[in-house]
Amino acid sequence: xxxxxxxxxxxxxxxxxxxxxxxxxxxxxxxxxxxxxxxxxxxxxxxxxxxxxxxxxxxxxxxxxxxxxxxxxxxxxxxxxxxxxxxxxxxxxxxxxxxxxxxxxxxxxxxxxxxxxxxxxxxxxxxxxxxxxxxxxxxxxxxxxxxxxxxxxxxxxxxxxxxxxxxxxxxxxxxxxxxxxxxxxxxxxxxxxxxxxxxxxxxxxxxxxxxxxxxxxxxxxxxxxxxxxxxxxxxxxxxxxxxxxxxxxxxxxxxxxxxxxxxxxxxxxxxxxxxxxxxxxxxxxxxxxxxxxxxxxxxxxxxxxxxxxxxxxxxxxxxxxxxxxxxxxxxxxxxxxxxxxxxxxxxxxxxxxxxxxxxxxxxxxxxxxxxxxxxxxxxxxxxxxxxxxxxxxxxxxxxxxxxxxxxxxxxxxxxxxxxxxxxxxxxxxxxxxxxxxxxxxxxxxxx
Amino acid sequence: xxxxxxxxxxxxxxxxxxxxxxxxxxxxxxxxxxxxxxxxxxxxxxxxxxxxxxxxxxxxxxxxxxxxxxxxxxxxxxxxxxxxxxxxxxxxxxxxxxxxxxxxxxxxxxxxxxxxxxxxxxxxxxxxxxxxxxxxxxxxxxxxxxxxxxxxxxxxxxxxxxxxxxxxxxxxxxxxxxxxxxxxxxxxxxxxxxxxxxxxxxxxxxxxxxxxxxxxxxxxxxxxxxxxxxxxxxxxxxxxxxxxxxxxxxxxxxxxxxxxxxxxxxxxxxxxxxxxxxxxxxxxxxxxxxxxxxxxxxxxxxxxxxxxxxxxxxxxxxxxxxxxxxxxxxxxxxxxxxxxxxxxxxxxxxxxxxxxxxxxxxxxxxxxxxxxxxxxxxxxxxxxxxxxxxxxxxxxxxxxxxxxxxxxxxxxxxxxxxxxxxxxxxxxxxxxxxxxxxxxxxxxxxxxxxxxxxxxxxxxxxxxxxxxxxxxxxxxxxxxx
Numbered sequence: 028x029x030x031x032x033x034x035x036x037x038x039x040x041x042x043x044x045x046x047x048x049x050x051x052x053x054x055x056x057x058x059x060x061x062x063x064x065x066x067x068x069x070x071x072x073x074x075x076x077x078x079x080x081x082x083x084x085x086x087x088x089x090x091x092x093x094x095x096x097x098x099x100x101x102x103x104x105x106x107x108x109x110x111x112x113x114x115x116x117x118x119x120x121x122x123x124x125x126x127x128x129x130x131x132x133x134x135x136x137x138x139x140x141x142x143x144x145x146x147x148x149x150x151x152x153x154x155x156x157x158x159x160x161x162x163x164x165x166x167x168x169x170x171x172x173x174x175x176x177x178x179x180x181x182x183x184x185x186x187x188x189x190x191x192x193x194x195x196x197x198x199x200x201x202x203x204x205x206x207x208x209x210x211x212x213x214x215x216x217x218x219x220x221x222x223x224x225x226x227x228x229x230x231x232x233x234x235x236x237x238x239x240x241x242x243x244x245x246x247x248x249x250x251x252x253x254x255x256x257x258x259x260x261x262x263x264x265x266x267x268x269x270x271x272x273x274x275x276x277x278x279x280x281x282x283x284x285x286x287x288x289x290x291x292x293x294x295x296x297x298x299x300x301x302x303x304x305x306x307x308x309x310x311x312x313x314x315x316x317x318x319x320x321x322x323x324x325x326x327x328x329x330x331x332x333x334x335x336x337x338x339x340x341x342x343x344x345x346x347x348x349x350x351x352x353x354x355x356x357x358x359x360x361x362x363x364x365x366x367x368x369x370x371x372x373x374x375x376x377x378x379x380x381x382x383x384x385x386x387x388x389x390x391x392x393x394x395x396x397x398x399x400x401x402x403x404x405x406x407x408x409x410x411x412x413x414x415x416x417x418x419x420x421x422x423x424x425x426x427x428x429x430x431x432x433x434x435x436x437x438x439x440x441x442x443x444x445x446x447x448x449x450x451x452x453x454x455x456x457x458x459x460x461x462x463x464x465x466x467x468x469x470x471x472x473x474x
Numbered sequence: 475x476x477x478x479x480x481x482x483x484x485x486x487x488x489x490x491x492x493x494x495x496x497x498x499x500x501x502x503x504x505x506x507x508x509x510x511x512x513x514x515x516x517x518x519x520x521x522x523x524x525x526x527x528x529x530x531x532x533x534x535x536x537x538x539x540x541x542x543x544x545x546x547x548x549x550x551x552x553x554x555x556x557x558x559x560x561x562x563x564x565x566x567x568x569x570x571x572x573x574x575x576x577x578x579x580x581x582x583x584x585x586x587x588x589x590x591x592x593x594x595x596x597x598x599x600x601x602x603x604x605x606x607x608x609x610x611x612x613x614x615x616x617x618x619x620x621x622x623x624x625x626x627x628x629x630x631x632x633x634x635x636x637x638x639x640x641x642x643x644x645x646x647x648x649x650x651x652x653x654x655x656x657x658x659x660x661x662x663x664x665x666x667x668x669x670x671x672x673x674x675x676x677x678x679x680x681x682x683x684x685x686x687x688x689x690x691x692x693x694x695x696x697x698x699x700x701x702x703x704x705x706x707x708x709x710x711x712x713x714x715x716x717x718x719x720x721x722x723x724x725x726x727x728x729x730x731x732x733x734x735x736x737x738x739x740x741x742x743x744x745x746x747x748x749x750x751x752x753x754x755x756x757x758x759x760x761x762x763x764x765x766x767x768x769x770x771x772x773x774x775x776x777x778x779x780x781x782x783x784x785x786x787x788x789x790x791x792x793x794x795x796x797x798x799x800x801x802x803x804x805x806x807x808x809x810x811x812x813x814x815x816x817x818x819x820x821x822x823x824x825x826x827x828x829x830x831x832x833x834x835x836x837x838x839x840x841x842x843x844x845x846x847x848x849x850x851x852x853x854x855x856x857x858x859x860x861x862x863x864x865x866x867x868x869x870x871x872x873x874x875x876x877x878x879x880x881x882x883x884x885x886x887x888x889x890x891x892x893x894x895x896x897x898x899x900x901x902x903x904x905x906x907x908x909x910x911x912x913x914x915x916x917x918x919x920x921x922x923x924x925x926x927x928x929x930x931x932x933x934x935x936x937x938x939x940x941x942x943x944x945x946x947x948x949x950x951x952x953x954x955x
Binding site for chain 1: 514517518521522525526529532533536540541543547550551552554556568569571572573574575576578585586587588589590591592593594595596597598599600601602603604608612613616620623624718719722723726730734735737738739741742743744745746749750751752753754755756757758765771772773824828831832835859862893894896897
């Protein structure tokens with residue numbers, strides 16, 4: 028019986044079509060991921076090379092004046108992408124993964140974007156996560172929508188009933204064949220992704236696998252309910268595709284739109300104007316007031332006294348510092364808004380598996396907004412470290428040639444955040460169980 | 475073709491569909507969503523408009539509030555350009571979420587446009603944008619397919635197609651009539667969408683240089699053409715299919731292919747065929763070219779030293795301090811000229827590589843009317859790629875002029891003895907800050923837009939005539955049974 032059902036399954040054209048579409052797009056998605064990772068990696072290598080060259084040239088040009096030299100010098104801070112980011116590119120194509128900062132006012136530098144084609148961003152990436160979230164449900168729908176109705180329409184259902192075996196059991200057997208097929212395709216794609224992107228078999232990899240599988244099961248549960256309602260094949264196709272449209276296309280868009288409009292981040296503009304104004308104003312205000320604020324921030328530099336007349340680097344860098352220090356309120360407000368967006372997104376996503384899967388995958392692959400915000404914070408720490416290192420050198424006006432420039436290589440951000448897979452998968456598990464419960468009730472009623 | 479018969483069939487199809495179960499419900503849901511989306515988009519636009527204007531004024535005010543100072547200080551004080559949205563963003567937001575909104579414009583540095591909506595959003599932003607155009611381009615076609623898939627097949631299945639035939643009505647009339655009927659059903663849905671478009675147009679008419687009426691007019695025409703194409707396609711596919719089941723599956727498959735898979739895949743392929751420079755490589759390319767041609771920030775640069783010698787010679791003096799103008803102002807203006815031209819060359823290359831990335835999807839507009847309407851809709855709404863590129867070019871142009879204005883002031887008013895830009899000694903009067911022009915952003919013209927999107931326009935017209943031709947000329951190839 029099982030053998031015959033399997034045979035029958037593979038005779039359908041839909042299976043072949045679904046299989047080939049998934050394989051072709053799967054190959055494309057893995058290529059996309061690979062290319063993305065390579066481009067990011069190449070940029071990192073260029074950064075390392077560029078920084079070395081940059082420091083050498085600038086030191087040569089401005090070795091007599093270390094204050095001026097550090098006005099020009101840029102230092103790179105890199106957020107390395109894990110190979111698994113090739114599976115869920117998330118927001119890591121929108122946000123830059125390399126920061127190039129001078130020790131000047133940081134707020135004017137750290138939000139600089141990468142060079143990316145906005146059309147490309149709008150259309151979105153065809154990565155593995157897209158395949159799972161958008162296309163797998165469609166394949167599941169295409170395989171299942173006429174599971175029962177086709178037999179009823181062709182008249183074979185009556186024969187099945189006459190065989191005396193439980194109709195539900197028969198349906199579940201058919202469903203299990205389709206489930207097995209989807210699983211096989213999924214693992215073929217996942218394994219290829221693992222090999223081509225050289226993803227290590229660590230917790231993150233298994234977390235992505237678990238969350239994807241749960242999502243697949245969720246769509247089987249949705250299909251099962253619709254099948255058991257015993258409508259015509261056409262009605263089933265329309266209902267299932269509409270559910271797909273609502274769950275995967277329409278609701279996510281609606282939710283995102285709601286969040287965006289609820290928390291509009293105008294503080295970004297306010298902050299960016301403020302950080303400029305606060306620095307530049309200091310050119311026209313009392314030097315002593317600026318210096319007092321600077322000494323208050325860095326008491327350890329109190330013994331560097333300002334010369335009576337003329338320009339001095341101590342004053343210049345104190346002014347630059349004020350751009351950051353005095354735009355702090357606006358910056359905090361901006362960050363708070365972004366955190367609120369993140370939080371609200373997470374809360375709403377719990378109720379909608381496609382959203383939950385997307386956010387979880389980004390989070391596991393460390394390509395989420397949260398990871399970027401953490402990277403920006405780490406950039407501030409990196410920048411502060413540079414300042415503390417160079418301020419005394421500038422204030423003492425040390426000879427630039429005595430500094431060991433070779434040790435200033437790009438540094439890497441170490442993202443240690445771990446995701447709680449249980450917390451992330453629980454909402455999907457609950458929703459899926461509820462759907463199965465519902466289909467059990469419907470089955471009782473309809474058979 | 476008998477016009478009366480066609481109209482009769484159209485009317486009959488319309489009435490039958492209109493009074494069928496669920497259509498009114500669907501229409502009610504669609505219109506409610508449309509109203510929500512319109513109001514919501516409108517609020518967002520007003521809010522954005524307000525924020526942009528407020529910050530633009532704020533930035534300008536602090537610019538004008540600067541006291542007398544050295545012009546080079548002002549050159550680095552710089553200006554901000556906050557990108558204004560076209561009011562039709564409410565209708566079709568195009569790539570709006572992904573384009574930078576604030577750009578800092580200062581002397582000899584080209585900054586990136588930052589704070590795009592997407593850069594401040596969670597991963598959910600990648601599911602897409604909610605606007606009227608999304609409903610009209612993505613959702614409504616599916617409704618048209620649902621309504622029309624059985625237009626012919628149901629008649630076949632019921633055996634009524636034979637009856638038509640025996641009454642002397644040929645296939646041409648039936649196909650034509652059903653298409654018109656289906657188009658009439660689709661008007662129930664898209665006319666409210668166009669009403670939303672025209673309310674935006676009439677109420678936001680006062681926005682300067684937006685040529686909004688012309689844009690709305692063209693958008694309306696193109697959408698009508700698009701739904702005609704969809705209606706004819708649906709009926710033809712229904713006519714070609716042996717039964718309703720097949721017709722539905724073909725249409726749904728077609729929707730997935732033409733509306734989801736092809737647009738996405740073509741862009742992805744474009745990106746992988748034509749990768750663009752990373753920011754670090756871009757900057758390295760500019761720097762390399764600068765150091766090749768001469769670096770004005772390098773005191774020993776041969777190019778700029780030669781320039782200095784020739785200037786000294788012309789003015790018959792031996793030291794820059796004796797020149798009748800401020801030499802470092804002159805040097806900076808030359809440096810600015812040179813770096814700006816190098817930057818612009820690289821920037822053009824970058825934009826060209828973006829255009830190449832888009833070329834695959836743009837090349838497919840002829841084969842895919844969805845891509846055609848998508849491109850037309852967003853470019854006429856002022857939310858497309860070309861509009862953004864024009865914004866970037868305008869900001870760079872403004873930045874250049876402003877920097878050179880400051881250099882001129884320095885050459886004219888600052889003594890050659892000045893050693894630094896600090897303090898109240900070597901300054902220019904603050905009136906000069908106020909007389910610097912404000913940044914005023916111009917949307918690209920409608921005629922330019924049409925030239926950019928000519929192939930998309932041609933595609934819609936082409937498809938419409940091809941479908942008409944098939945309906946009229948090849949109707950005898952459709953089977954009645």
